[in-house]
Amino acid sequence: MKKIIVLTITAVILLLFISCDRINNPEYNVDKSSCNSCGSCLSICPRDAVDIGQDGKAIIDQTKCNQCGKCIAICPQQAIF
Numbered sequence: 001m002k003k004i005i006v007l008t009i010t011a012v013i014l015l016l017f018i019s020c021d022r023i024n025n026p027e028y029n030v031d032k033s034s035c036n037s038c039g040s041c042l043s044i045c046p047r048d049a050v051d052i053g054q055d056g057k058a059i060i061d062q063t064k065c066n067q068c069g070k071c072i073a074i075c076p077q078q079a080i081f
């Protein structure tokens with residue numbers, strides 16, 4: 001019984017840790033089925049974090065993106081989430 005309680009508490013702490021990390025470090029991604037390759041997100045990105053991949057769709061470099069949200073606001077397809 002004691003082991004189950006310890007495991008449950010550990011699991012809850014782990015879930016809280018993962019949730020907080022997600023809130024503090026959200027990632028923006030591109031829905032490739034919606035992207036029309038217009039390039040608006042590339043033009044507006046202040047961090048040069050967006051590129052067009054070989055498939056012609058926008059991709060976001062998570063190491064450069066600071067989650068400013070400008071690409072989301074300008075995307076005509078609402079393809080960035």
Ligand code: SF4
Pocket residue numbers: 030034035036037038039040041042057058074075076077078079080
């Ligand atoms: S602004 Fe939207 S539709 Fe245009 S390239 Fe970027 S993700 Fe694709």
Ligand code: SF4
Pocket residue numbers: 028044045046047048049050060064065066067068069070071072
């Ligand atoms: S959220 Fe800002 S920094 Fe990140 S890709 Fe979009 S425009 Fe660039």
